[in-house]
Amino acid sequence: MYVQMEHIYKTFDGFHASSDVSxxxxxGQLAALLGPSGSGKTTILRMIAGLxxxxxxxxxxxxxxxxxxxxxxRGIGFVFQNYxxxxxxxVADNIAFGLEVQKKSKxxxxxxxxxxxxxxxxxxxxxxxxxxxxxxxxxRVAFARALAPNPHLLLLDEPFAAIDAKVRRELRTWLKEMxxxxxxxxxxxxxxxxxxxxxxxxxxxxxxxxxxxxxxxxEICLHPQTEFVADFIDAARYEALAAxxxxxxx
Amino acid sequence: MKKxxxxxxxxxxxxxxxxxxxxxxxxxxxNEGRCIKYVLIGVCTLFLFVMLVLPLIVxxxxxxxxGWAAYREAVIDEYTVKALQLTLFAAVAAVTVNxxxxxxxxxxxxxFYFRGRQIFAALIDIPxxxxxxxxxxxxxxxxxxxxxxxEFLKAHGIRIVFAVxxxxxxxxxxxxxxxxxxxxxxxxxxxxxxxxxxxLMGAGGFTIFRRITFPHIKWALLYGVILxxxxxxxxxxxVSVISGHLRGKTNTLPLHVEILxxxxxxxxxxxxxxILVVLAVLILIARNIVEWRKE
Numbered sequence: 001m002y003v004q005m006e007h008i009y010k011t012f013d014g015f016h017a018s019s020d021v022s023x024x025x026x027x028g029q030l031a032a033l034l035g036p037s038g039s040g041k042t043t044i045l046r047m048i049a050g051l052x053x054x055x056x057x058x059x060x061x062x063x064x065x066x067x068x069x070x071x072x073x074r075g076i077g078f079v080f081q082n083y084x085x086x087x088x089x090x091v092a093d094n095i096a097f098g099l100e101v102q103k104k105s106k107x108x109x110x111x112x113x114x115x116x117x118x119x120x121x122x123x124x125x126x127x128x129x130x131x132x133x134x135x136x137x138x139x140r141v142a143f144a145r146a147l148a149p150n151p152h153l154l155l156l157d158e159p160f161a162a163i164d165a166k167v168r169r170e171l172r173t174w175l176k177e178m179x180x181x182x183x184x185x186x187x188x189x190x191x192x193x194x195x196x197x198x199x200x201x202x203x204x205x206x207x208x209x210x211x212x213x214x215x216x217x218x219e220i221c222l223h224p225q226t227e228f229v230a231d232f233i234d235a236a237r238y239e240a241l242a243a244x245x246x247x248x249x250x
Numbered sequence: 251m252k253k254x255x256x257x258x259x260x261x262x263x264x265x266x267x268x269x270x271x272x273x274x275x276x277x278x279x280x281n282e283g284r285c286i287k288y289v290l291i292g293v294c295t296l297f298l299f300v301m302l303v304l305p306l307i308v309x310x311x312x313x314x315x316x317g318w319a320a321y322r323e324a325v326i327d328e329y330t331v332k333a334l335q336l337t338l339f340a341a342v343a344a345v346t347v348n349x350x351x352x353x354x355x356x357x358x359x360x361x362f363y364f365r366g367r368q369i370f371a372a373l374i375d376i377p378x379x380x381x382x383x384x385x386x387x388x389x390x391x392x393x394x395x396x397x398x399x400x401e402f403l404k405a406h407g408i409r410i411v412f413a414v415x416x417x418x419x420x421x422x423x424x425x426x427x428x429x430x431x432x433x434x435x436x437x438x439x440x441x442x443x444x445x446x447x448x449x450l451m452g453a454g455g456f457t458i459f460r461r462i463t464f465p466h467i468k469w470a471l472l473y474g475v476i477l478x479x480x481x482x483x484x485x486x487x488x489v490s491v492i493s494g495h496l497r498g499k500t501n502t503l504p505l506h507v508e509i510l511x512x513x514x515x516x517x518x519x520x521x522x523x524x525i526l527v528v529l530a531v532l533i534l535i536a537r538n539i540v541e542w543r544k545e
Contacts, residue, residue, distance in 0.1 A: 051446055072452035084443030088465035097461075098451035149451065 001060075002027040002185045003048065003153065008057035010043055010209075017043040018054065019209045025187055025202065030179055032200035033189045036232070040209040041189045042081075045155050048187065049078050061153060077146030077184075079156040083138045085130040091141050092117070092126035098149040116144040119178070135163045136171055143175070147182065154179065156188035160195060172199055193233060197221065205229055309527055312520035324510075324521035332498045333506040334525060336414065340421040340489075340502060341482035347422050348478050349471070352429025357463075360437035361445070371434075377424050385423050386491025389416060412494030417502060420488035425478045432474030436467050469544040476540060480533045484526065 001024030010018040033041040046052040050071025120140040224230035393410040493500040510519035
C-alpha cells in the first residue's frame with residue numbers, strides 16, 4: 001500500500017471528525033473518498049496532506065510514518081476545492097511557484113512550466129491571471145501547479161464542485177485520463193456517487209467520521225456491506241437510471 | 251474653532267462610503283424620483299457648505315487677514331515649527347506601531363480560530379467608542395505621579411506624562427484600530443487556502459507573506475495607514491490631557507492652535523490651522539488615489 005491510514009482519530013471541539021479510520025491506497029491507484037457532507041472525508045484528505053494533525057493513529061506514505069513530517073516534505077500535490085490559485089500571479093507564475101521555492105534554476109523552471117502548460121493544453125494562456133480564466137481552465141491550472149514539483153501523491157478536494165454541471169462530466173473524463181497518463185497515485189474527495197463510480201479504481205465510503213466500506217466500484221455497487229452504503233448507493237443508482245445508465249455499466 | 255481642521259477628515263473617517271458610490275445605479279426615470287434626487291442634492295450641498303466649505307474659507311481668510319508677512323511669521327515661528335515637528339513625529343510613531351500591530355492582529359483574527367476571538371476584536375474597537383479625553387486620563391492615572399506605575403517610573407527616571415512619550419502613547423491609542431479595521435475584512439475574505447497551498451509547496455512564512463498575503467492587502471494597508479495618519483495629525487483630546495501644554499516641548503499643532511487662540515492671537519491661530527488644513531488636503535488626495543487604485 002502506498003498510502004496507509006491506521007486507526008486515525010480526530011476531534012474538533014468535541015466533534016468526532018474521524019473515528020478509527022483505517023484504509024489503504026495502492027500505488028498508481030485513483031481512489032475516491034466518498035460520503036455525504038460532514039462525513040469527515042475532507043478532514044482525512046487534509047490529514048494526509050499535513051494540513052491537519054490526527055489526535056492519534058498513524059499515517060504512512062510509501063512505508064514511512066509521516067505524522068511528524070510537514071506537508072511540504074511528504075511529496076504530495078494538493079488541489080483545493082476552489083483551486084486556491086494565487087490570484088496576483090499569472091498562470092505561469094502559479095505553476096512555477098513550487099519550483100521557485102525549491103530554488104530550482106530559471107531554465108529548469110521555464111522548461112517544466114512549458115511542459116505542464118502543454119500537458120493541460122494551455123500553452124497560450126501562461127500570461128493570464130486566474131480571474132481571466134473559466135472554471136475548467138482554473139482547474140487545469142490547479143492540476144498543473146500541484147504536479148509541478150513532481151509529487152508522488154496527488155490529493156484533490158472536491159475537484160469538480162466549483163464547475164458547471166454541464167462541463168463537469170467532460171472534465172471528469174479529462175482528469176481521469178490525465179492522472180492515468182501521469183501515472184500518479186491519487187486520492188480525491190467527492191460527495192457525488194456517480195462521480196466516484198465513474199472515475200475511481202477504489203472507493204472508500206465514509207459516514208459520521210467512520211469508514212463504512214472499501215472496495216472497487218463494482219464491489220460496492222453489487223455487495224454493499226452496510227445499510228448506509230446500500231441506501232447511499234441506491235440513491236445514486238436511481239440518479240444514474242434516470243440518466244439511462246445501469247450499475248453494471250460503470 | 252480650534253478643532254476645525256481635524257474635524258473635516260474625522261467626518262470622512264467614519265465610513266468608507268466613497269468606494270461604494272460606483273455601485274449605485276441610476277433608478278428609473280420617474281418624476282417623483284427625480285424630484286427627491288434634487289431635493290437631496292440641495293440638502294447635502296447646503297449641509298456640506300455650512301459644515302465644511304464655510305469653515306475652511308473662514309480659516310484661510312482669517313489666516314491671511316493681516317497680510318502675507320504676518321501669516322509667514324506665524325507659520326515659521328519657533329514654537330509652531332517645534333509643534334509641527336512633534337505632531338509629525340507622533341504621527342509617524344503611531345503609524346509605524348499601528349501598522350505592525352494592525353498587521354499582526356488582523357492576521358491573527360482572520361487566519362486562526364481560538365476562543366475569545368470576538369472579545370479580542372471588540373477590544374480593538376475601543377478607541378472608536380471611548381472619548382479621547384478619557385483615554386488621556388487613563389494614561390495619567392496609569393503613568394502619572396499618583397498613578398499605579400508612578401513610583402516605578404519615578405525611581406527609574408522615566409517621564410511619560412507631560413512629556414513626549416505620553417503624547418506619542420496617546421496618539422497611538424486613539425489611532426490603533428484604523429489599520430486593523432481596513433485589513434481585517436480583506437484578509438478574512440481571502441481565506442486560508444492560498445496560504446495553505448503555498449505552505450504545502452514548501453514556502454516559508456516570510457515568502458508566503460511577501461508573495462501571497464501582501465499583494466492582496468497592500469492597498470487596504472496603505473489606506474489604513476493614511477486614515478491612521480490623518481487621525482494622528484489632528485488628535486486633540488487625549489493629547490491635550492496628557493501633554494501638559496509645554497510650549498516647544500509637548501505641544502502638538504492642534505494644541506498650539508488652541509493656545510494661540512486663547513491668547514487672542516487669532517491671526518496666528520488661523521495661520522497655524524492652515525498648516526493642518528494643507529496636511530488634511532494632502533491626505534485627502536492620497537486617500538482618493540489609493541481608493542481609486544483599490545478598485
